[in-house]
Amino acid sequence: MLGNRPARTLIYVRAHGSNRAILTFYIRRRNPRMAEQAPTIPCTQPAEALVTRMLEAAAYPHPAADLQMIETHLSWVFLAGEFAYKVRKPIKLDFVDFSTLRARQTDCEEECRLNRRLAPALYLGVVPISHDPATGAIYVDGQGTPCEYAVRMRRFAQQDVLSALAHAGRLRPEEIDALADLIADFHATAPVCGPVSDDGTPSSIRRTLEDCAAGVSALSTEPPIVAATVALLRKHADRLEEAFASRRRGRHIRECHGDLHLGNIVLIGGQPTPFDCLEFSPSLRWIDTMYDTAFLFMDLLAAGLHGLAYRLINRYLERCGDYAGLAVLPFYASMRALVRARVLLERAHQLDGTPDLAAKLRGEARRMLDLSRELLRRNDACILLMHGLSGSGKSTRAAQLAEAEGMIRVRSDVERQRTRYVAAVDRYLPRAVERTYRRLAAVCKLGASAGFPMIADATFLAERQRRRFFSLAHRLGVAVAIADCVADVDTLRMRIRNRMQGGLDASEADLHVLDAQIATQQPLNVEERAHVIPGEISNVVPYIRGREQ
Structure with missing residues (x-):
């Protein structure tokens, strides 16, 4: 630049x-x-x-x-x-x-x-x-x-900006983890919008959509593609009106960054540092926390870093617990792609004197419009149950699948710890276990309803818990499968000891918990065995969905 x-x-x-470029259109519309x-x-x-x-x-x-x-x-x-x-x-x-x-x-x-x-x-x-x-x-x-x-x-240093790192293939998973934690903690303490403000209401979201759509329509040379994209966004905006209102009631409209993309984050001392927030436009800053996060999610997808995009969103959700935001994430990410298309078209318009460069920018804008529609059309909803004793490698495999397959993972080890005022030793009592599985089921319902393939990462050693999720999948009309993780007892014990010594894993299962699991586990029955995915399958989501059709 x-x-x-x-x-x-x-x-x-x-x-x-x-988002600053949206405002340029407001000026241009009145006086070019x-x-x-x-x-x-x-x-x-x-x-x-x-x-x-x-x-x-x-x-x-x-x-x-x-x-x-x-x-x-x-x-x-x-x-x-x-x-x-x-x-x-x-x-x-x-x-x-x-x-x-x-x-x-x-x-x-x-x-x-x-x-x-x-x-x-x-x-x-x-x-x-x-x-x-x-x-x-x-x-x-x-x-x-x-x-x-x-x-x-x-x-x-310019080369330390995350957009430059992404372009050079040097953006690392640990930097994504640190960024997700930072954003989640930032959102948790950001001021909440007042009751009389219009921020985050269905009408204000619709205005943002229409203003951006008008800019794209005025600048694009491909009206049918723009019309298809905007029509799809409008359809989803209509469907999500109650979800938008619920997000506002749930105190998710906060004073956010507003312009949280890879080009506005730099590594300082090895730590991701967002800068250049939208200080001059409160309406573009007082937004849904998921809209703020959706910019980074979309930006990573647009950069071809699908694994890191899902690593970011999974880490963010684990940190803040806002799985209800999955209902609006596809729409908000699609909106961010539309914003990016509008910006690219504006730049192309300004460079009409250099046709080759302008054409390249318009091609990029077309790609962003395609991504905008893709984000709303994706429906790979299914539910995958991880199954196995503590230390059998469930969470490791689940994390790998979440990145490789673009899945949302919800972990019993993390959700169990959200229970306030419950000592660690009591979190494995029957009542606490039941509460944790209900939470996992609720999250899977939210995610699958939004079109996401879901991973329920728990031991699922009791048949009634597996039956609960099979019934849920049936009610939702989505496919269900099991990833069976197995290891010998000596390996299980070794892994648990190492995990406890490291002190970095969310799991609190110790050797006593393992012994109780071994004594009370209920093996998969014949019907459940028919839903176990082969270990060598590389494209798990298409396999799960295809087998049920």
Whole structure:
């Protein structure tokens, strides 16, 4: 985006995938020229002079090598040595008013406040920019009356942005795990929307859909594909109205990041660090937590990283327990793909003078529209029961299947621990076990109803528990199968001892629990054996669904 810069840099606002580009369409729809030349309001320091002086090393109180400037529709970002400074343009539009110095200062402060939630090491604060009338000199964070304000940030290496890592094939599972945990914890503590707000209501979600659809329709050269995609989204929006309302009642509409895609996350000290949230548009930030997460899920799918996409969503769900969000995840991910298509089409429109590049972008937009429909049409619903004693390898195999097959896994070991005020030793008592299996069944019902293939990861040593899930699958009209995991007793004991010594696994089953399982287990009956999947099967979901047809 910035040409052949040195590796140590900051791409501050990326058009690729950003919700910011939706706002460009709002301007363009009213006046096509406004997207390229926003109205400038007079300020104490003329814009041209400010930009010129900010590109001089003398303006900064520190070494300012490799001085560069990035211009967006709303800001100038100055790259100066180890730091970056983001200065708002003095503009007034229908969705933002930066026409006064106070308004620009307030937005800088808001950007710092919001982004420090997830990136405190990047966002260093708001600094004044002063002007010497006698010499015309500009001083960043210096003495004198401020003529502007800037958000001061640390610069970072472009190759450490997750989009670059994904493109280079260097995005690792452990980074996805850390990111999922971070987002889940962030969402858990984010403020909840107030009762009088319109955020997250079915009507507000519909408005977002229609605004984005209008932008895609205005820019696309393939009307039938756009129409098919938008019609499918509208159909699902109608069907999900009660789900949207339920999400709001369930306190899932929160002050989120709003623009959480791979291009807005960087590794800092090896830790994924989201930055550049949507500070200037509350309506795009106060959203369903699952809509926030759906951007990353979609982005990984679009990058061809299906295994990591399902690793992310499974880890996120395990961390926060929000399996009810599966009902809206396909719609929200599809919406994110539509947003990405709109952004690509906007960029193609701006590059009409270079037909080859514009055509490539339109091809990418077509791919995103295809993904948008695919996300809504996918229905691989089935239920796979893991079966076996503790230590038999159920969870390992379930995790592998979840990534390889695009499945949602719900683990008894994790769900058992969500029970508050129950000591670990009591979590294997009959009443607690029954409660855990009911929870697994409820989650499988939610996921399968949304079209996801589900994995119930538990021992399933009691016939009545297996029967419960077979009955559930029958009521839902989905296929059911069993993955039978077997190991000799010595191996089981060794694995459990190693697991307990490591202390990192969610399972609390010790050797006493294993002994009780061995003594009370009820082997699979003949009918159940007919549903066991062969160990050598590579495409498990098609096999399960195909066998039931």
